[in-house]
Amino acid sequence: MRIIRYEENDAKEIVSLFYDTIHSVSLKDYTQKAVDAWAPIDEKESKVKTWKESLNQNITYVAKIDDGIVGFGDLTYSGYLDRLFVHKEHQRQGIATAIVELLETEAMQLNLIEIQTEASITAKPFFEQRGYNVICKQTVERKGVNLVNYKMVKRVK
Template sequence: MSEIHIAAFQQEDIVEIIDLFYGTVQEVNRADYSEAAIAAWAPVEEKENVLKEWKDSFLKNKTFVARMQGQVVGFIDIRADGYLDRLYVHKDKQRLGIASALLMQIEEWGRREEIPFIWTFSSITAKGFFERYGFEVIEKENVERKDVLLTRFKMKKMLIEE
């Protein structure tokens, strides 16, 4: 296996990141979500808007990008309030430790910044991963996207013990 290199987000990464997101949702999340849910989650017709919106939010958030042999294979971003917004790994690079390495990077950063906890909305697909890393389910909910209900889990992990 080749080595995982993690670095801060660079604007030139954005096209590769958006392609990774769409490919992963359409392939990996298909096991847990319907075609309609996938289409609502990653609407192909909105790809250009997503690219612009995400670039702006990646610049505001703390964002890390994982590469293997020069290829973007994963990304993660977190807001200053501890909200882990996105964590995705390339559809062809699942189960290689990429998500774990990205999460560890964010947790390290969060502790340095004295963020007491990280919270996120996890997909059904990612729930087990987050639980293995100490996240607890706060609540299960359904959110509506384009007239389709998507199941997700609000999850939280303490970084600094109270």
């Protein structure tokens, strides 16, 4: 596995990975209705365009095995860990850990005090193991469906 900086031509594969992961891995913690609201299939193409822009503006890393993307994560310059996803067939192989370590190093180099994220039920244990603390449980609404996630923070300085 190698981890490299995001390039614009990665956007379509990243969005596909996001959809595949949500619609498979997240089903253990969310209902089908919730997963469909979180990652609506009819928005997949438009998400490529919007994510291409936001991934470009953030500090974004992509994990690849051979030439396929197996994970990605991004951090805003203000310290918000926006997205972190690993391919459904590459879970629990250290990919998310490697990406987060790079993002945390970037945060320290930017002299940020903390990193914040909003973790899904599925991702919460991963972040807790990495030293992130739950600030609060939240309910967010997507397409009329309520989804639970957790606002979390980690001090990096």
